[in-house]
Amino acid sequence: MTNRTRSNQQVTNQKAKLEMKAAIFNGKGTITVEDRPKPTINEPTDAVVRVVLACVCGSDLWFYRGISELAHGGVGHEFIGVVDEVGGEVKDLAVGDFVISPSSWSDGTCRNCQHGFHTACVHGGFFGQGGDGDGGQAEYVRVPHADGTLVKVEGSDFSDETLASLLALTDVMATGYHAAVSADVQQGQTVAVVGDGAVGLCGVLASKLLGAQRVIVLGSSHEDRHALAREFGATDIISVRGGEAVEQLKALTDGFGADAVLECVGTKASVEAAFAVAAAGAIVGRVGVPHDVELDAEGTFYRNVGMRGGPAPARAYQPELLKQVLDGSINPGKVFDASFDLDDIAAAYAAMDERRVIKALVKVGELA
Known part of the structure:
Protein backbone atom coordinates (compact mmCIF):
# COMPACT_ATOMS: atom_id res chain seq x y z
CA MET A 1 0.00 0.00 0.00
CA THR A 2 1.43 3.38 -0.99
CA ASN A 3 1.55 6.30 1.43
CA ARG A 4 -1.16 8.07 -0.59
CA THR A 5 -3.42 4.99 -0.52
CA ARG A 6 -2.82 4.57 3.22
CA SER A 7 -3.64 8.24 3.80
CA ASN A 8 -6.87 7.98 1.78
CA GLN A 9 -7.88 4.88 3.76
CA GLN A 10 -7.27 6.71 7.05
CA VAL A 11 -9.45 9.59 5.90
CA THR A 12 -12.19 7.13 4.89
CA ASN A 13 -12.02 5.36 8.27
CA GLN A 14 -12.12 8.65 10.14
CA LYS A 15 -15.16 9.79 8.12
CA ALA A 16 -16.90 6.50 8.90
CA LYS A 17 -16.45 7.15 12.62
CA LEU A 18 -17.97 10.61 12.32
CA GLU A 19 -20.96 9.67 10.16
CA MET A 20 -23.87 7.28 10.51
CA LYS A 21 -26.91 6.13 8.58
CA ALA A 22 -30.25 7.48 9.77
CA ALA A 23 -33.87 7.31 8.64
CA ILE A 24 -35.00 10.79 7.64
CA PHE A 25 -38.57 12.02 7.20
CA ASN A 26 -38.75 14.22 4.11
CA GLY A 27 -42.49 14.79 3.88
CA LYS A 28 -45.69 12.81 3.48
CA GLY A 29 -44.97 9.23 2.41
CA THR A 30 -41.22 9.81 2.12
CA ILE A 31 -38.64 8.14 4.35
CA THR A 32 -35.04 8.05 3.15
CA VAL A 33 -31.80 6.73 4.63
CA GLU A 34 -29.08 9.36 4.68
CA ASP A 35 -25.61 9.91 6.07
CA ARG A 36 -25.75 12.18 9.06
CA PRO A 37 -23.19 13.25 11.67
CA LYS A 38 -22.79 10.69 14.43
CA PRO A 39 -24.18 12.18 17.67
CA THR A 40 -21.76 13.34 20.33
CA ILE A 41 -21.93 14.05 24.04
CA ASN A 42 -23.51 17.49 24.46
CA GLU A 43 -24.09 17.41 28.21
CA PRO A 44 -22.19 15.48 30.91
CA THR A 45 -25.37 13.49 31.65
CA ASP A 46 -25.63 12.23 28.03
CA ALA A 47 -24.82 8.84 26.59
CA VAL A 48 -24.48 7.77 22.96
CA VAL A 49 -26.03 4.39 22.15
CA ARG A 50 -25.08 2.21 19.18
CA VAL A 51 -28.41 0.87 17.98
CA VAL A 52 -28.92 -2.88 17.53
CA LEU A 53 -32.66 -3.00 16.82
CA ALA A 54 -35.29 -0.36 16.12
CA CYS A 55 -38.83 -0.49 14.76
CA VAL A 56 -41.64 1.46 13.19
CA CYS A 57 -44.43 2.58 15.52
CA GLY A 58 -48.08 2.93 14.60
CA SER A 59 -47.84 6.55 15.74
CA ASP A 60 -45.12 7.13 13.11
CA LEU A 61 -47.80 6.56 10.49
CA TRP A 62 -49.67 9.70 11.54
CA PHE A 63 -46.95 11.96 10.11
CA TYR A 64 -46.07 9.49 7.34
CA ARG A 65 -49.67 9.74 6.10
CA GLY A 66 -49.64 13.52 6.41
CA ILE A 67 -52.26 13.57 9.17
CA SER A 68 -49.90 15.07 11.77
CA GLU A 69 -47.22 17.69 11.31
CA LEU A 70 -43.58 16.80 11.94
CA ALA A 71 -40.40 18.66 11.15
CA HIS A 72 -38.33 16.97 8.47
CA GLY A 73 -35.41 15.07 9.96
CA GLY A 74 -34.56 12.08 12.13
CA VAL A 75 -37.41 9.86 13.33
CA GLY A 76 -38.11 6.83 15.48
CA HIS A 77 -38.46 6.42 19.24
CA GLU A 78 -38.06 2.68 19.85
CA PHE A 79 -34.55 1.22 20.06
CA ILE A 80 -32.23 -1.06 22.01
CA GLY A 81 -28.47 -1.08 21.76
CA VAL A 82 -25.04 -0.84 23.33
CA VAL A 83 -23.59 2.17 25.16
CA ASP A 84 -20.91 3.65 22.91
CA GLU A 85 -19.94 6.72 24.90
CA VAL A 86 -20.90 8.33 28.23
CA GLY A 87 -20.65 11.83 29.65
CA GLY A 88 -18.61 12.63 32.72
CA GLU A 89 -21.61 12.71 35.08
CA VAL A 90 -23.14 9.38 34.01
CA LYS A 91 -22.79 7.08 37.03
CA ASP A 92 -24.94 3.99 36.41
CA LEU A 93 -23.82 3.07 32.89
CA ALA A 94 -20.55 2.25 31.17
CA VAL A 95 -19.35 1.80 27.61
CA GLY A 96 -20.34 -1.67 26.43
CA ASP A 97 -23.52 -1.97 28.51
CA PHE A 98 -26.53 -3.43 26.71
CA VAL A 99 -29.53 -1.15 27.26
CA ILE A 100 -33.17 -0.65 26.37
CA SER A 101 -34.58 2.82 26.01
CA PRO A 102 -38.09 4.14 26.55
CA SER A 103 -39.60 6.35 23.87
CA SER A 104 -38.78 9.46 25.90
CA TRP A 105 -35.87 10.67 27.97
CA SER A 106 -36.30 11.74 31.58
CA ASP A 107 -34.15 12.72 34.53
CA GLY A 108 -35.78 10.19 36.89
CA THR A 109 -35.61 12.64 39.79
CA CYS A 110 -38.29 15.31 39.27
CA ARG A 111 -41.69 15.11 40.94
CA ASN A 112 -43.38 13.72 37.83
CA CYS A 113 -40.78 10.98 37.35
CA GLN A 114 -40.96 10.05 41.01
CA HIS A 115 -44.72 9.62 40.63
CA GLY A 116 -44.27 7.35 37.61
CA PHE A 117 -45.03 9.82 34.82
CA HIS A 118 -41.67 9.97 33.08
CA THR A 119 -43.24 11.22 29.84
CA ALA A 120 -44.11 14.42 31.74
CA CYS A 121 -40.56 14.91 33.08
CA VAL A 122 -39.80 18.61 33.48
CA HIS A 123 -36.43 18.04 31.80
CA GLY A 124 -37.60 15.38 29.36
CA GLY A 125 -38.55 14.98 25.75
CA PHE A 126 -39.36 12.41 23.07
CA PHE A 127 -37.00 10.79 20.62
CA GLY A 128 -37.60 11.11 16.89
CA GLN A 129 -39.33 14.46 16.67
CA GLY A 130 -37.77 15.41 13.34
CA GLY A 131 -35.57 18.43 12.81
CA ASP A 132 -32.14 18.06 14.36
CA GLY A 133 -33.47 15.85 17.16
CA ASP A 134 -32.18 12.38 17.85
CA GLY A 135 -34.17 9.65 16.12
CA GLY A 136 -34.05 6.00 17.13
CA GLN A 137 -34.17 4.70 13.56
CA ALA A 138 -30.45 5.28 13.12
CA GLU A 139 -27.11 3.66 13.81
CA TYR A 140 -26.47 5.87 16.86
CA VAL A 141 -28.65 7.91 19.22
CA ARG A 142 -27.73 10.53 21.78
CA VAL A 143 -29.66 9.91 25.00
CA PRO A 144 -30.04 12.87 27.36
CA HIS A 145 -30.24 12.10 31.11
CA ALA A 146 -28.88 8.64 30.45
CA ASP A 147 -29.03 7.45 34.06
CA GLY A 148 -32.69 8.37 34.35
CA THR A 149 -33.61 7.04 30.93
CA LEU A 150 -31.78 3.86 29.96
CA VAL A 151 -32.33 0.45 31.55
CA LYS A 152 -29.32 -1.85 31.66
CA VAL A 153 -29.89 -5.49 30.69
CA GLU A 154 -27.54 -8.00 32.24
CA GLY A 155 -26.09 -10.59 29.88
CA SER A 156 -25.03 -10.65 26.26
CA ASP A 157 -26.32 -13.94 24.83
CA PHE A 158 -29.93 -13.51 23.75
CA SER A 159 -32.02 -15.25 21.13
CA ASP A 160 -33.58 -13.22 18.33
CA GLU A 161 -36.95 -13.89 19.96
CA THR A 162 -35.82 -12.41 23.27
CA LEU A 163 -34.24 -9.40 21.58
CA ALA A 164 -37.53 -8.73 19.81
CA SER A 165 -39.38 -8.84 23.12
CA LEU A 166 -36.84 -6.50 24.71
CA LEU A 167 -37.42 -4.11 21.81
CA ALA A 168 -41.17 -4.32 22.46
CA LEU A 169 -40.59 -2.96 25.97
CA THR A 170 -39.30 0.33 24.59
CA ASP A 171 -42.83 1.40 23.72
CA VAL A 172 -45.47 -0.95 22.35
CA GLY A 310 -51.80 9.34 27.71
CA PRO A 311 -48.26 8.77 26.48
CA ALA A 312 -46.99 5.63 28.19
CA PRO A 313 -44.29 6.25 30.83
CA ALA A 314 -42.43 3.17 29.62
CA ARG A 315 -39.51 3.81 31.96
CA ALA A 316 -41.81 3.23 34.94
CA TYR A 317 -42.88 -0.21 33.69
CA GLN A 318 -39.69 -1.49 32.07
CA PRO A 319 -37.95 -2.98 35.14
CA GLU A 320 -40.88 -5.28 35.98
CA LEU A 321 -41.69 -6.13 32.35
CA LEU A 322 -38.01 -6.85 31.75
CA LYS A 323 -38.06 -9.52 34.45
CA GLN A 324 -41.06 -11.18 32.83
CA VAL A 325 -39.45 -11.20 29.40
CA LEU A 326 -36.20 -12.67 30.70
CA ASP A 327 -37.94 -15.40 32.72
CA GLY A 328 -40.12 -16.30 29.73
CA SER A 329 -43.44 -15.27 31.28
CA ILE A 330 -44.30 -13.02 28.34
CA ASN A 331 -43.18 -12.79 24.73
CA PRO A 332 -44.48 -9.47 23.39
CA GLY A 333 -41.94 -9.59 20.56
CA LYS A 334 -44.41 -11.74 18.65
CA VAL A 335 -46.07 -8.53 17.47
CA PHE A 336 -43.12 -8.15 15.08
CA ASP A 337 -44.17 -10.18 12.06
CA ALA A 338 -41.69 -8.77 9.55
CA SER A 339 -38.10 -7.54 9.71
CA PHE A 340 -36.17 -5.10 7.53
CA ASP A 341 -32.64 -3.74 7.37
CA LEU A 342 -32.18 -0.05 8.08
CA ASP A 343 -31.44 0.55 4.39
CA ASP A 344 -34.91 -0.81 3.59
CA ILE A 345 -36.84 1.12 6.22
CA ALA A 346 -38.98 2.86 3.60
CA ALA A 347 -40.39 -0.56 2.78
CA ALA A 348 -41.09 -1.12 6.48
CA TYR A 349 -43.16 2.07 6.65
CA ALA A 350 -45.04 1.13 3.49
CA ALA A 351 -45.80 -2.37 4.78
CA MET A 352 -47.29 -0.99 7.99
CA ASP A 353 -49.13 1.78 6.23
CA GLU A 354 -50.78 -0.79 3.96
CA ARG A 355 -51.49 -3.07 6.95
CA ARG A 356 -49.52 -5.92 5.39
CA VAL A 357 -47.68 -6.37 8.69
CA ILE A 358 -48.62 -5.79 12.31
CA LYS A 359 -45.32 -4.22 13.32
CA ALA A 360 -42.01 -3.93 11.46
CA LEU A 361 -38.72 -4.68 13.20
CA VAL A 362 -35.65 -2.90 11.86
CA LYS A 363 -32.22 -4.54 12.08
CA VAL A 364 -29.52 -1.92 12.54
CA GLY A 365 -26.41 -3.48 14.11
CA GLU A 366 -25.01 -6.44 16.03
CA LEU A 367 -25.17 -6.88 19.80
CA ALA A 368 -21.57 -8.07 20.09
Whole structure:
Protein backbone atom coordinates (compact mmCIF):
# COMPACT_ATOMS: atom_id res chain seq x y z
CA MET A 1 0.00 0.00 0.00
CA THR A 2 1.43 3.38 -0.99
CA ASN A 3 1.55 6.30 1.43
CA ARG A 4 -1.16 8.07 -0.59
CA THR A 5 -3.42 4.99 -0.52
CA ARG A 6 -2.82 4.57 3.22
CA SER A 7 -3.64 8.24 3.80
CA ASN A 8 -6.87 7.98 1.78
CA GLN A 9 -7.88 4.88 3.76
CA GLN A 10 -7.27 6.71 7.05
CA VAL A 11 -9.45 9.59 5.90
CA THR A 12 -12.19 7.13 4.89
CA ASN A 13 -12.02 5.36 8.27
CA GLN A 14 -12.12 8.65 10.14
CA LYS A 15 -15.16 9.79 8.12
CA ALA A 16 -16.90 6.50 8.90
CA LYS A 17 -16.45 7.15 12.62
CA LEU A 18 -17.97 10.61 12.32
CA GLU A 19 -20.96 9.67 10.16
CA MET A 20 -23.87 7.28 10.51
CA LYS A 21 -26.91 6.13 8.58
CA ALA A 22 -30.25 7.48 9.77
CA ALA A 23 -33.87 7.31 8.64
CA ILE A 24 -35.00 10.79 7.64
CA PHE A 25 -38.57 12.02 7.20
CA ASN A 26 -38.75 14.22 4.11
CA GLY A 27 -42.49 14.79 3.88
CA LYS A 28 -45.69 12.81 3.48
CA GLY A 29 -44.97 9.23 2.41
CA THR A 30 -41.22 9.81 2.12
CA ILE A 31 -38.64 8.14 4.35
CA THR A 32 -35.04 8.05 3.15
CA VAL A 33 -31.80 6.73 4.63
CA GLU A 34 -29.08 9.36 4.68
CA ASP A 35 -25.61 9.91 6.07
CA ARG A 36 -25.75 12.18 9.06
CA PRO A 37 -23.19 13.25 11.67
CA LYS A 38 -22.79 10.69 14.43
CA PRO A 39 -24.18 12.18 17.67
CA THR A 40 -21.76 13.34 20.33
CA ILE A 41 -21.93 14.05 24.04
CA ASN A 42 -23.51 17.49 24.46
CA GLU A 43 -24.09 17.41 28.21
CA PRO A 44 -22.19 15.48 30.91
CA THR A 45 -25.37 13.49 31.65
CA ASP A 46 -25.63 12.23 28.03
CA ALA A 47 -24.82 8.84 26.59
CA VAL A 48 -24.48 7.77 22.96
CA VAL A 49 -26.03 4.39 22.15
CA ARG A 50 -25.08 2.21 19.18
CA VAL A 51 -28.41 0.87 17.98
CA VAL A 52 -28.92 -2.88 17.53
CA LEU A 53 -32.66 -3.00 16.82
CA ALA A 54 -35.29 -0.36 16.12
CA CYS A 55 -38.83 -0.49 14.76
CA VAL A 56 -41.64 1.46 13.19
CA CYS A 57 -44.43 2.58 15.52
CA GLY A 58 -48.08 2.93 14.60
CA SER A 59 -47.84 6.55 15.74
CA ASP A 60 -45.12 7.13 13.11
CA LEU A 61 -47.80 6.56 10.49
CA TRP A 62 -49.67 9.70 11.54
CA PHE A 63 -46.95 11.96 10.11
CA TYR A 64 -46.07 9.49 7.34
CA ARG A 65 -49.67 9.74 6.10
CA GLY A 66 -49.64 13.52 6.41
CA ILE A 67 -52.26 13.57 9.17
CA SER A 68 -49.90 15.07 11.77
CA GLU A 69 -47.22 17.69 11.31
CA LEU A 70 -43.58 16.80 11.94
CA ALA A 71 -40.40 18.66 11.15
CA HIS A 72 -38.33 16.97 8.47
CA GLY A 73 -35.41 15.07 9.96
CA GLY A 74 -34.56 12.08 12.13
CA VAL A 75 -37.41 9.86 13.33
CA GLY A 76 -38.11 6.83 15.48
CA HIS A 77 -38.46 6.42 19.24
CA GLU A 78 -38.06 2.68 19.85
CA PHE A 79 -34.55 1.22 20.06
CA ILE A 80 -32.23 -1.06 22.01
CA GLY A 81 -28.47 -1.08 21.76
CA VAL A 82 -25.04 -0.84 23.33
CA VAL A 83 -23.59 2.17 25.16
CA ASP A 84 -20.91 3.65 22.91
CA GLU A 85 -19.94 6.72 24.90
CA VAL A 86 -20.90 8.33 28.23
CA GLY A 87 -20.65 11.83 29.65
CA GLY A 88 -18.61 12.63 32.72
CA GLU A 89 -21.61 12.71 35.08
CA VAL A 90 -23.14 9.38 34.01
CA LYS A 91 -22.79 7.08 37.03
CA ASP A 92 -24.94 3.99 36.41
CA LEU A 93 -23.82 3.07 32.89
CA ALA A 94 -20.55 2.25 31.17
CA VAL A 95 -19.35 1.80 27.61
CA GLY A 96 -20.34 -1.67 26.43
CA ASP A 97 -23.52 -1.97 28.51
CA PHE A 98 -26.53 -3.43 26.71
CA VAL A 99 -29.53 -1.15 27.26
CA ILE A 100 -33.17 -0.65 26.37
CA SER A 101 -34.58 2.82 26.01
CA PRO A 102 -38.09 4.14 26.55
CA SER A 103 -39.60 6.35 23.87
CA SER A 104 -38.78 9.46 25.90
CA TRP A 105 -35.87 10.67 27.97
CA SER A 106 -36.30 11.74 31.58
CA ASP A 107 -34.15 12.72 34.53
CA GLY A 108 -35.78 10.19 36.89
CA THR A 109 -35.61 12.64 39.79
CA CYS A 110 -38.29 15.31 39.27
CA ARG A 111 -41.69 15.11 40.94
CA ASN A 112 -43.38 13.72 37.83
CA CYS A 113 -40.78 10.98 37.35
CA GLN A 114 -40.96 10.05 41.01
CA HIS A 115 -44.72 9.62 40.63
CA GLY A 116 -44.27 7.35 37.61
CA PHE A 117 -45.03 9.82 34.82
CA HIS A 118 -41.67 9.97 33.08
CA THR A 119 -43.24 11.22 29.84
CA ALA A 120 -44.11 14.42 31.74
CA CYS A 121 -40.56 14.91 33.08
CA VAL A 122 -39.80 18.61 33.48
CA HIS A 123 -36.43 18.04 31.80
CA GLY A 124 -37.60 15.38 29.36
CA GLY A 125 -38.55 14.98 25.75
CA PHE A 126 -39.36 12.41 23.07
CA PHE A 127 -37.00 10.79 20.62
CA GLY A 128 -37.60 11.11 16.89
CA GLN A 129 -39.33 14.46 16.67
CA GLY A 130 -37.77 15.41 13.34
CA GLY A 131 -35.57 18.43 12.81
CA ASP A 132 -32.14 18.06 14.36
CA GLY A 133 -33.47 15.85 17.16
CA ASP A 134 -32.18 12.38 17.85
CA GLY A 135 -34.17 9.65 16.12
CA GLY A 136 -34.05 6.00 17.13
CA GLN A 137 -34.17 4.70 13.56
CA ALA A 138 -30.45 5.28 13.12
CA GLU A 139 -27.11 3.66 13.81
CA TYR A 140 -26.47 5.87 16.86
CA VAL A 141 -28.65 7.91 19.22
CA ARG A 142 -27.73 10.53 21.78
CA VAL A 143 -29.66 9.91 25.00
CA PRO A 144 -30.04 12.87 27.36
CA HIS A 145 -30.24 12.10 31.11
CA ALA A 146 -28.88 8.64 30.45
CA ASP A 147 -29.03 7.45 34.06
CA GLY A 148 -32.69 8.37 34.35
CA THR A 149 -33.61 7.04 30.93
CA LEU A 150 -31.78 3.86 29.96
CA VAL A 151 -32.33 0.45 31.55
CA LYS A 152 -29.32 -1.85 31.66
CA VAL A 153 -29.89 -5.49 30.69
CA GLU A 154 -27.54 -8.00 32.24
CA GLY A 155 -26.09 -10.59 29.88
CA SER A 156 -25.03 -10.65 26.26
CA ASP A 157 -26.32 -13.94 24.83
CA PHE A 158 -29.93 -13.51 23.75
CA SER A 159 -32.02 -15.25 21.13
CA ASP A 160 -33.58 -13.22 18.33
CA GLU A 161 -36.95 -13.89 19.96
CA THR A 162 -35.82 -12.41 23.27
CA LEU A 163 -34.24 -9.40 21.58
CA ALA A 164 -37.53 -8.73 19.81
CA SER A 165 -39.38 -8.84 23.12
CA LEU A 166 -36.84 -6.50 24.71
CA LEU A 167 -37.42 -4.11 21.81
CA ALA A 168 -41.17 -4.32 22.46
CA LEU A 169 -40.59 -2.96 25.97
CA THR A 170 -39.30 0.33 24.59
CA ASP A 171 -42.83 1.40 23.72
CA VAL A 172 -45.47 -0.95 22.35
CA MET A 173 -45.68 -3.40 25.27
CA ALA A 174 -45.30 -0.60 27.79
CA THR A 175 -48.07 1.31 26.03
CA GLY A 176 -50.44 -1.66 26.06
CA TYR A 177 -49.63 -2.14 29.73
CA HIS A 178 -50.23 1.55 30.43
CA ALA A 179 -53.66 1.27 28.82
CA ALA A 180 -54.54 -1.64 31.12
CA VAL A 181 -53.16 0.08 34.23
CA SER A 182 -54.97 3.32 33.34
CA ALA A 183 -58.24 1.40 32.89
CA ASP A 184 -57.67 -0.16 36.32
CA VAL A 185 -58.00 -3.72 35.04
CA GLN A 186 -58.71 -6.02 37.99
CA GLN A 187 -58.77 -9.75 38.64
CA GLY A 188 -61.77 -11.49 37.09
CA GLN A 189 -62.99 -8.55 35.00
CA THR A 190 -64.28 -8.42 31.45
CA VAL A 191 -62.06 -6.09 29.43
CA ALA A 192 -62.68 -4.58 26.00
CA VAL A 193 -59.66 -3.71 23.85
CA VAL A 194 -60.41 -1.32 21.01
CA GLY A 195 -57.84 -1.88 18.27
CA ASP A 196 -55.97 -4.96 17.07
CA GLY A 197 -52.73 -3.28 16.09
CA ALA A 198 -49.52 -3.96 17.99
CA VAL A 199 -50.55 -1.77 20.93
CA GLY A 200 -53.99 -3.36 21.18
CA LEU A 201 -52.46 -6.84 21.07
CA CYS A 202 -50.04 -5.88 23.84
CA GLY A 203 -53.06 -4.50 25.72
CA VAL A 204 -54.58 -7.97 25.55
CA LEU A 205 -51.38 -9.47 26.99
CA ALA A 206 -51.27 -6.79 29.71
CA SER A 207 -54.92 -7.37 30.65
CA LYS A 208 -54.25 -11.05 31.18
CA LEU A 209 -51.18 -10.19 33.28
CA LEU A 210 -53.41 -8.05 35.49
CA GLY A 211 -55.94 -10.86 35.93
CA ALA A 212 -58.70 -10.20 33.40
CA GLN A 213 -60.96 -13.22 33.00
CA ARG A 214 -62.43 -12.21 29.65
CA VAL A 215 -60.80 -10.03 26.99
CA ILE A 216 -62.91 -8.90 24.02
CA VAL A 217 -61.05 -7.37 21.08
CA LEU A 218 -62.76 -4.91 18.75
CA GLY A 219 -60.61 -4.89 15.65
CA SER A 220 -60.41 -5.71 12.00
CA SER A 221 -60.95 -8.74 9.80
CA HIS A 222 -57.24 -9.68 9.70
CA GLU A 223 -56.93 -13.31 10.74
CA ASP A 224 -53.24 -12.99 11.63
CA ARG A 225 -54.12 -10.37 14.23
CA HIS A 226 -56.98 -12.52 15.55
CA ALA A 227 -54.64 -15.48 15.95
CA LEU A 228 -52.08 -13.50 17.93
CA ALA A 229 -54.81 -11.87 20.02
CA ARG A 230 -56.05 -15.32 21.03
CA GLU A 231 -52.50 -16.46 21.75
CA PHE A 232 -52.05 -13.44 24.02
CA GLY A 233 -55.29 -14.25 25.87
CA ALA A 234 -58.25 -12.79 23.98
CA THR A 235 -61.45 -14.76 24.53
CA ASP A 236 -63.65 -13.03 21.94
CA ILE A 237 -63.00 -11.18 18.68
CA ILE A 238 -65.39 -8.65 17.14
CA SER A 239 -64.39 -7.93 13.54
CA VAL A 240 -67.16 -5.49 12.61
CA ARG A 241 -67.06 -1.81 13.47
CA GLY A 242 -69.24 1.08 14.53
CA GLY A 243 -72.67 0.52 16.01
CA GLU A 244 -72.68 -3.15 15.05
CA ALA A 245 -69.50 -3.75 17.06
CA VAL A 246 -71.02 -2.00 20.07
CA GLU A 247 -74.15 -4.13 19.79
CA GLN A 248 -72.12 -7.33 19.60
CA LEU A 249 -70.11 -6.45 22.70
CA LYS A 250 -73.24 -5.53 24.61
CA ALA A 251 -74.72 -8.90 23.62
CA LEU A 252 -71.63 -10.63 24.99
CA THR A 253 -71.94 -8.80 28.31
CA ASP A 254 -75.67 -9.12 29.06
CA GLY A 255 -76.22 -5.61 27.77
CA PHE A 256 -74.00 -3.89 30.35
CA GLY A 257 -70.66 -3.44 28.58
CA ALA A 258 -67.09 -4.05 29.70
CA ASP A 259 -65.73 -3.51 33.22
CA ALA A 260 -62.64 -1.81 31.79
CA VAL A 261 -61.84 -0.51 28.29
CA LEU A 262 -58.50 -0.02 26.53
CA GLU A 263 -58.56 2.52 23.67
CA CYS A 264 -55.50 1.77 21.52
CA VAL A 265 -56.08 3.63 18.25
CA GLY A 266 -56.90 7.31 18.75
CA THR A 267 -59.39 7.95 15.94
CA LYS A 268 -62.80 9.54 16.38
CA ALA A 269 -64.53 6.21 15.67
CA SER A 270 -62.34 4.18 18.04
CA VAL A 271 -62.78 6.61 20.92
CA GLU A 272 -66.54 6.71 20.41
CA ALA A 273 -66.64 2.91 20.42
CA ALA A 274 -64.50 2.73 23.56
CA PHE A 275 -66.86 4.92 25.58
CA ALA A 276 -69.94 3.27 24.08
CA VAL A 277 -68.89 -0.21 25.26
CA ALA A 278 -67.86 0.90 28.75
CA ALA A 279 -70.15 -0.31 31.53
CA ALA A 280 -71.39 2.13 34.15
CA GLY A 281 -68.49 2.94 36.45
CA ALA A 282 -65.84 1.68 34.03
CA ILE A 283 -62.65 3.55 33.18
CA VAL A 284 -61.41 3.97 29.62
CA GLY A 285 -57.62 3.71 29.51
CA ARG A 286 -56.64 5.62 26.39
CA VAL A 287 -53.22 5.44 24.79
CA GLY A 288 -54.07 6.03 21.12
CA VAL A 289 -52.83 9.50 20.13
CA PRO A 290 -56.13 11.39 19.69
CA HIS A 291 -56.99 12.83 16.28
CA ASP A 292 -60.23 14.73 15.64
CA VAL A 293 -61.70 13.43 18.90
CA GLU A 294 -64.47 15.02 20.97
CA LEU A 295 -65.70 13.46 24.20
CA ASP A 296 -69.32 13.31 25.32
CA ALA A 297 -68.87 14.93 28.73
CA GLU A 298 -72.54 14.75 29.67
CA GLY A 299 -73.00 11.15 28.53
CA THR A 300 -69.97 9.91 30.45
CA PHE A 301 -71.02 11.94 33.49
CA TYR A 302 -74.38 10.27 33.92
CA ARG A 303 -72.88 6.80 33.44
CA ASN A 304 -69.98 7.49 35.82
CA VAL A 305 -67.54 6.48 33.09
CA GLY A 306 -64.02 7.70 33.73
CA MET A 307 -60.97 8.27 31.56
CA ARG A 308 -57.23 8.03 32.20
CA GLY A 309 -54.14 7.60 30.10
CA GLY A 310 -51.80 9.34 27.71
CA PRO A 311 -48.26 8.77 26.48
CA ALA A 312 -46.99 5.63 28.19
CA PRO A 313 -44.29 6.25 30.83
CA ALA A 314 -42.43 3.17 29.62
CA ARG A 315 -39.51 3.81 31.96
CA ALA A 316 -41.81 3.23 34.94
CA TYR A 317 -42.88 -0.21 33.69
CA GLN A 318 -39.69 -1.49 32.07
CA PRO A 319 -37.95 -2.98 35.14
CA GLU A 320 -40.88 -5.28 35.98
CA LEU A 321 -41.69 -6.13 32.35
CA LEU A 322 -38.01 -6.85 31.75
CA LYS A 323 -38.06 -9.52 34.45
CA GLN A 324 -41.06 -11.18 32.83
CA VAL A 325 -39.45 -11.20 29.40
CA LEU A 326 -36.20 -12.67 30.70
CA ASP A 327 -37.94 -15.40 32.72
CA GLY A 328 -40.12 -16.30 29.73
CA SER A 329 -43.44 -15.27 31.28
CA ILE A 330 -44.30 -13.02 28.34
CA ASN A 331 -43.18 -12.79 24.73
CA PRO A 332 -44.48 -9.47 23.39
CA GLY A 333 -41.94 -9.59 20.56
CA LYS A 334 -44.41 -11.74 18.65
CA VAL A 335 -46.07 -8.53 17.47
CA PHE A 336 -43.12 -8.15 15.08
CA ASP A 337 -44.17 -10.18 12.06
CA ALA A 338 -41.69 -8.77 9.55
CA SER A 339 -38.10 -7.54 9.71
CA PHE A 340 -36.17 -5.10 7.53
CA ASP A 341 -32.64 -3.74 7.37
CA LEU A 342 -32.18 -0.05 8.08
CA ASP A 343 -31.44 0.55 4.39
CA ASP A 344 -34.91 -0.81 3.59
CA ILE A 345 -36.84 1.12 6.22
CA ALA A 346 -38.98 2.86 3.60
CA ALA A 347 -40.39 -0.56 2.78
CA ALA A 348 -41.09 -1.12 6.48
CA TYR A 349 -43.16 2.07 6.65
CA ALA A 350 -45.04 1.13 3.49
CA ALA A 351 -45.80 -2.37 4.78
CA MET A 352 -47.29 -0.99 7.99
CA ASP A 353 -49.13 1.78 6.23
CA GLU A 354 -50.78 -0.79 3.96
CA ARG A 355 -51.49 -3.07 6.95
CA ARG A 356 -49.52 -5.92 5.39
CA VAL A 357 -47.68 -6.37 8.69
CA ILE A 358 -48.62 -5.79 12.31
CA LYS A 359 -45.32 -4.22 13.32
CA ALA A 360 -42.01 -3.93 11.46
CA LEU A 361 -38.72 -4.68 13.20
CA VAL A 362 -35.65 -2.90 11.86
CA LYS A 363 -32.22 -4.54 12.08
CA VAL A 364 -29.52 -1.92 12.54
CA GLY A 365 -26.41 -3.48 14.11
CA GLU A 366 -25.01 -6.44 16.03
CA LEU A 367 -25.17 -6.88 19.80
CA ALA A 368 -21.57 -8.07 20.09
